[in-house]
Amino acid sequence: MTLTQLEIFTTVAEFKSFTLAAMKLNISQSAVSHAVKSLEKDLNVTLFVREQNHTTLSEIGNILLMRAHNMLSIQESMIQEAQAANGLKKGVLRIGSFGPGSSSRILPPILAQYRRQYPLINIIVDEGDDESVIHWLQDKRIDIGFVILPDERFDTFKVKEDQMVAILPLGHPLAEYDKVSLKQLCEFPFNLTQAGSGKTVMDLFHAQKLVPKIQFKTRQLLSTFSLVARGEAVSIVAQLAIPEGAQDLVIKPLTPAIKRTIAFAINNESEASPATKAFIKIAKAMHS
Template structure:
């Protein structure tokens, strides 16, 4: 078995195609097929099933080995990064998973900073829901993920406290107040945005012993704001989501204050690559210096 075979196997599964894998690896398709066949022969097990309708599928053992092969390739990357660092270079690739709001607010200035200061370090962004980011971390499809706590399976480094706000149509009676308590929202129709909002909202209503009435639950922040604007209910959203408010929408602080803890998560801080550790340190530095708001 060779590292090249592992690289080919992982690339085939990530691209979902022998042809695409060959193109990305600058190999011929027969060479890719031969690498997979040789790997299966060396292991004595079948890793991949080709299905005419569903495409390329992993066997059960293939699913298990894919995670381990990703870990091995990450270790190889660590070795290359350590050797490069000894020569005064920062090289490598960091695969980052993040949810859309964090991607919009954090990632552009971070990528810009890395391009200026570490041009040989490549940041690859993958965007999805918070649950998807956690799944990618567990399967080692990303090296680091920006998530909302809590997460018992990963080691995390807090980077930002995202304050929750009440979102109201301008003519709503609660707009007359400077702050809104959870008890003020008792029984009122609430529009909830999926993707990390539900847990803190449920918890804050539970603590206040107030009635949580979810009138609508959607996935898109813009949809929530449009529904509030149409008078279909009020919402509680994170400050990061409220940078560009439409007309006739106002926000109010909650009393008591409620925050979501945005963190960088990795499977293991001790085993993280030099590049990932540099990424974490850089993000902390940028946010601390308020270059990211």
């Protein structure tokens, strides 16, 4: 078993395709297949279930994927530690973000400063919903990610306060109120944004034993804003996710207020790679 085999294994698992993994790694598909078969032979297990146009992890493959990510993470940390002895120059930093609020409002100034100091570090930002970022952290697919506090599973530090707000079309009956309640929103067609904090929104309704009239489910916030602007639904989103200068929308605080604290999280700060520690240092200086 080699680290190269593990890298190929994790890439096939990520893309669910031998062909796409070969393209990503810039090697032949036969080389990918050979590496996976050799790894399966070494471990005496079947890692993937191969169908005509579909490749999925087997049960044991899914278990071993986390181990593979751990081993590759240790390798990357060792390489960076060695390079850091002569000044941090090269490496990879993987960041998990849960949407526009974090990707467009929080990350840009931090990344700009980071790139100025460490121009040769390769930065990869993956976007997913809140739960996906947590899973990526737990599986060590990313080095650092955004979470909502409190979260005792990781080492965290606060970066921003945010709140959930209602968004309404212009001229909507609720637009005359200073604040709106979840109960009031239940009287109108509702759009559930499944990106980012979709689960959080439903948890808010369930906590008050309310059921919104969900008529739309969108995966992109732009679709949410468009639906609301056309007067087809109302919705709830994180305030930071709303673009500056958004038009044809009325934004109202919720009552009672529903605030959330956004934080950066890592599995263990003391074991973080040099590239990750450098990012944390910059982020803390900008959000202290």
